[in-house]
Amino acid sequence: MELFLLKLVALLRPLASMEYAETLFSILGVGLFALLFAAVLMKAALNKSLRLSAVDGVIVAFAVWCIAISGIYYEGTKIAEVVKLLVPVLSYTLVKNIIPDQQAYRSLLFWIIIGFAVPTLVSALLIAVSSSTALDIVNYWTQVPRWKGVYTGAHSFGHSMTLFFITLVLFFTLRKTGETEQHTISTHLANTLFALLGIAALYGLYMSQVRTAVLGLLIFLCIFSLAVNKKVFLIGATTFVLAAIATSSYWLVAFNPELGAEGRGVEVGVINIGSGRPNLWLNDIRVFAERPIDAKLAGAGIGNRSGIGEAEGQVYGHNDWLELLTQTGLIGLLLFATLQILIFKKILRMKGREKYAFIALFIAVNFMMFVSNSYVWRIQVGQLYYMMLGYIEIRQTLNPKAVHTAITTDQGKSNALDRYGRGTG
Numbered sequence: 001m002e003l004f005l006l007k008l009v010a011l012l013r014p015l016a017s018m019e020y021a022e023t024l025f026s027i028l029g030v031g032l033f034a035l036l037f038a039a040v041l042m043k044a045a046l047n048k049s050l051r052l053s054a055v056d057g058v059i060v061a062f063a064v065w066c067i068a069i070s071g072i073y074y075e076g077t078k079i080a081e082v083v084k085l086l087v088p089v090l091s092y093t094l095v096k097n098i099i100p101d102q103q104a105y106r107s108l109l110f111w112i113i114i115g116f117a118v119p120t121l122v123s124a125l126l127i128a129v130s131s132s133t134a135l136d137i138v139n140y141w142t143q144v145p146r147w148k149g150v151y152t153g154a155h156s157f158g159h160s161m162t163l164f165f166i167t168l169v170l171f172f173t174l175r176k177t178g179e180t181e182q183h184t185i186s187t188h189l190a191n192t193l194f195a196l197l198g199i200a201a202l203y204g205l206y207m208s209q210v211r212t213a214v215l216g217l218l219i220f221l222c223i224f225s226l227a228v229n230k231k232v233f234l235i236g237a238t239t240f241v242l243a244a245i246a247t248s249s250y251w252l253v254a255f256n257p258e259l260g261a262e263g264r265g266v267e268v269g270v271i272n273i274g275s276g277r278p279n280l281w282l283n284d285i286r287v288f289a290e291r292p293i294d295a296k297l298a299g300a301g302i303g304n305r306s307g308i309g310e311a312e313g314q315v316y317g318h319n320d321w322l323e324l325l326t327q328t329g330l331i332g333l334l335l336f337a338t339l340q341i342l343i344f345k346k347i348l349r350m351k352g353r354e355k356y357a358f359i360a361l362f363i364a365v366n367f368m369m370f371v372s373n374s375y376v377w378r379i380q381v382g383q384l385y386y387m388m389l390g391y392i393e394i395r396q397t398l399n400p401k402a403v404h405t406a407i408t409t410d411q412g413k414s415n416a417l418d419r420y421g422r423g424t425g
Helices: 002-015 022-047 054-072 079-098 102-128 154-177 185-208 211-228 230-246 248-255 257-263 270-289 293-298 320-348 352-371 379-389 391-398 413-423
Strands: 049-051 135-138 145-147 406-408
Touching (some): 002 079, 022 049, 022 079, 054 079, 054 320, 079 391, 102 185, 102 379, 102 391, 135 154, 145 185, 154 185, 154 211, 154 352, 185 211, 211 230, 211 352, 230 248, 320 352, 352 379, 352 391, 379 391
Antiparallel strands (some): 049 406, 135 145
């Protein structure tokens, strides 16, 4: 029951990121998540066991803190933003308590891939035929169109395509570390279809012109290939650089609108690069520094980007970490940073090729969080990301040498340990 509901969420979450489906999923998604959460709690009560770790403790602490400050600063809080912030991190705990083994986890990734396939292929088709419904904006300075496909905007489109491509890489990485599969015609056909999906995702990412998502994917591929096969890394990096140089006339202006502005006589300083990010970040830091001590500790309310009172200026974000600081305060930021550190420590305890895939994923996502609004405030990628991260503790459970923590009663302790033993397969 729980596994079925989880796969349903994995399928629907990418589908729900489409422009006309977000409203539906805001209702259906919350209902499914609540049902899934209740099912896990009921299962834990019946079996008298629940897999918890320090990571889950920090997640609960972060959730309690966010709910508490939302009640205190209710005037500036938006409930929808609280849900978007907490559902992804809580999904981590749910996944690790539902998925029993690597095979089930690969099945989860498969349904995520199926969910991504529809919006990816439809978006690629609409962009290829230059459909106006897939157009986001035409850049004023460069006159280059920026596409959103079937998503609500170019940024959602670009970050979704990056995560989709990474999911494909992770899926095939786990297949290589698992049992050997027979090379049949159906297997080759499936590989071909997945390769086409990867090409469609890269095409969509390029057409979205989301620079932070492109850089995030490049960081992932560089770290993973360098760790797994240095020869592949050198060949791939060399080929990429040469291709980038040869095609610079096609992408340089599209991905650097500052060049178009300078071509029209507008001086663009360092403070205004990256759509003015350094300037916006300095503004947010200044606004935060001028707040009273209680707002420094607890923020101004989750979803509040207009500041406190009429005298305080607007905060602009373009940095997940800065937004956490201004909205949840120093305490919220510290709890979230602790969560990231504990997750990274869990990843470092993994073995083999999959360890490097998750290291690359973690570093790439944290980079994107630092230079954009992505995996903290975009639930369409944030929830899937933390669902994928749940594997790092599932894998440790499957390793008989790993140390496990189970919350059990004396009566259920032996049963819980016995279940873990059978799960090693």
